[in-house]
Amino acid sequence: MKDKYIVYFISKTKKKMTDFIERRLKEKEMGDLAPSYGNILTALYDNNGKLSMKEIGQLIGKDKSTITALVNKLSKLGYVKTEKSKEDRRVTYVKTTEKGREVEDKFNDISKEVYLTAYKNFSIEEREVLLKLLKKLNNNFDLE
Template sequence: MFALVKKNKAQMQDIAKMINRDKSTLTALVDKLEVLGLVARTKDSEDQRIIHLELTPKADSVRPVLLGISRSLLGNLYRGFTENEKKELVRLLMKLYQNQNPESVTVDLLQ
């Protein structure tokens, strides 16, 4: 769900890559979120194999809480780092990650 908090709508396959999970694992997670009324699935109008996920109004109501948790966690992780150190750390970690997962979708870890 957090992967959708920033984007609001995304293709299921892109989210699977973003969170480094296979589509079957993501399907199980999405099923649970859908039952809770937090996520809606829609098929692409041009290609029925493509599934889009988007947050529901119910999920929008918890968005500020999720973003606050994220900011708090990142604040703790980056405590004592300068802005340049944070950027360099993220750059190097992303480089390592991309070397290991060349087909993955990149995520901004500073946000």
């Protein structure tokens, strides 16, 4: 087995998935959204459209500066807005706007299509093994 090509195949797969998502976003007239915004929108949709920046970071595993940059872009596009907590001014909440709520069904359709495409031709057991192995691979690169 030519396992020395693992980085190549992971990179190639990520590129293909990103291209797939970008095409679907354009087809559904959401071409202003980038695939990198997906985790934030998913977290918001799964939590009644409102989370703190810290909660988003914990849910999607990104640092504060990355979350801030992505939220700022989504805010400029009109999909989310931010507001300071009335109880604790250090806390910033991110909320979906009307525009953000209007695209939720289309967004979820794309997410479902990505999921179904990714796991096409995989048995349930293979899906579980793949996820377990990807998590293991990911953990191998955790900083000590």
